[in-house]
Amino acid sequence: PRKQLVEPSSPMKPLYWNRIQLHKDKATLWDKLEEPSFDKDEFEELFAKPQNTPKRKPLSDTYKKPKAKKVVKLLDSKRSQQVGILMSSLHAEMADIENAVLNMDTTHLDLENLNALYEIRPQSDELDKIKRHLVAKVDTPLDKPEQFLFELSNIPSFGDRVFCFTFQAQFQENILTIRQRLDNFKNVCKAMEVNANVQTVLGLVLAFGNYMNGGNRTRGQADGFQLEILAKLKDVKGKDGKTSLLHYLVIYFINKFDKAAGTEHAKLPIPEPNDINQATLVKFDDIGKDLRKLKRDLDGCEKKVAEVVNSSEDKYIQPFKDNMEIFVKKAIFAQMICVFFLSILQVVIFFGVRPRPGDTEVTPPYFFSLWTAFCRDFKDIWKKEQNKHAKKK
Template identity: 55%
Template sequence: MSSIHLDMKDIQNAVLNMDNGVVDLETLQALYENRAQNDEIDSIKKHMKSNQDKDDAKPLDKPEQFLFQLSQIPNFSQRVFCILFQSTFHECITSVLRKIEILQRVCKTLQSSEAVLQVLGLVLAFGNFMNGGNRSRGQADGFSLDILPKLKDVKSSDNSTSLLSYIVAYYLKHFDEDAGKDTSLYPLPEPQDLFQASQMKFEDFERDLRKLKKDLNGSCIYITLNLLLLKYSIINQFFLKCGCC
């Protein structure tokens, strides 16, 4: 907190009027994270009260003075929470949507691309051919997806090429009419998309969305309460001026 050299009036203006001209969001984040908790404020108030009428009263240290002044800003914690949430909401929801779009794009390509079916068909055909004469593998047909990363490890008898390289060469020769041309298209999902999709976990999506929902609900509650308090205050002032109270 000692690194924050700001006038309390500037902080109050930023919090009450959502004005980040002097106090930026990074500073508000630091103030929010280091704000005094209720028990700390109670201790500060107790100290102030016990020293109120003493001639040798010991004043609060600067950090305690600063924290107490922050606590005197109306609804400081709730207001700053809403300001910070507003500033990060779009970025957070955009990040989630971007990941979902990548996942959808990869799934769509894998499900509907003829080229993907051709590549997998080659893996199946060559795999079945190789297993056909292998009694130790039960001359089994078909393959599981976990075999795909291992294709590069299956070598030819002279160790000059791998099954993966052979399948790629075969595909380019027999299926890709534009092989070697600028018009040739990569037959599988983009490697970067595929890698990102492989790192995604539905638990992470659920966690991120739960947090967004929780913070959004919290902001709505704070805003609603403040509006009700403001409405009550305005109505009360009106009746006072009318002499009804």
């Protein structure tokens, strides 16, 4: 490691990241990134480990080793090892697990640990074997993994509760990811529809085109134009052989419509090329599949909530019931997919775009590809012209 060892004066809470150590073969951000100084006393006050919290033993250590020489092993060796490894990794007690599951409390067990417990939850055939052994009152005690699974099964509706609890967190992460993908898409669609500058730019293209096509029966007197032409404006050269129609369009817009030209307040009148590129990547099928899967999982979660509430004693119903019912009510994303489809339909209709030959509908990749090159080239010229105006001031 190229950096010096850091030794805090107090034990600190860990940050579970994946470390990067630099190698000479590639230049990265981390080569030049400096670590700013900060108040270490204040930082330790905030993020040091609590001193009054006694170190907890691994869960496996809380189970006393049977005095008998033999123990009953009802699980196969692979399954027994899997359960044993998890028991050794959990620094908690069964009371902590029960508290986390029944009270939805992650003080001692986080969602990652709860999810791991859910993955190794006792299966019905395993419980049948364990219960038959206990009913038989055989003197030979259960091995630790079997005993642990039996105690898990005694937590009311353990599997369904943990599924709902962990699904709640995963759902919020998944829906946030989808929303981030859609937000840029919807913002670009909205900007194209309501941004006065976009409409001014297209109006200039229409005016220039109609003037250039004056007298032509098939091209002149147009009310609008298919967007494919936007990418070709740079190829239409002026008499000087240098100035393109696109260049002229940018200069004209800046001179006539941009009151903030040459200042820090000047704004690009069309969508940012990067936003267009991101919108191009949106695929209806993929997002539709993701949303439908979330809907199915949410329906399953809602059923499990009802089953837990109906099968639990009164003392075990709360806070699970209120927490999950509020979550289910808030998890309304059917409207999102409607807004999503409506956005593209509105903007396609707004610009009168036709599907490509052989396609039945206009897809986001195709629609935004009509803008990609135009927005990129427009911005390049716009930046150069803004710099020229700035130097004149």
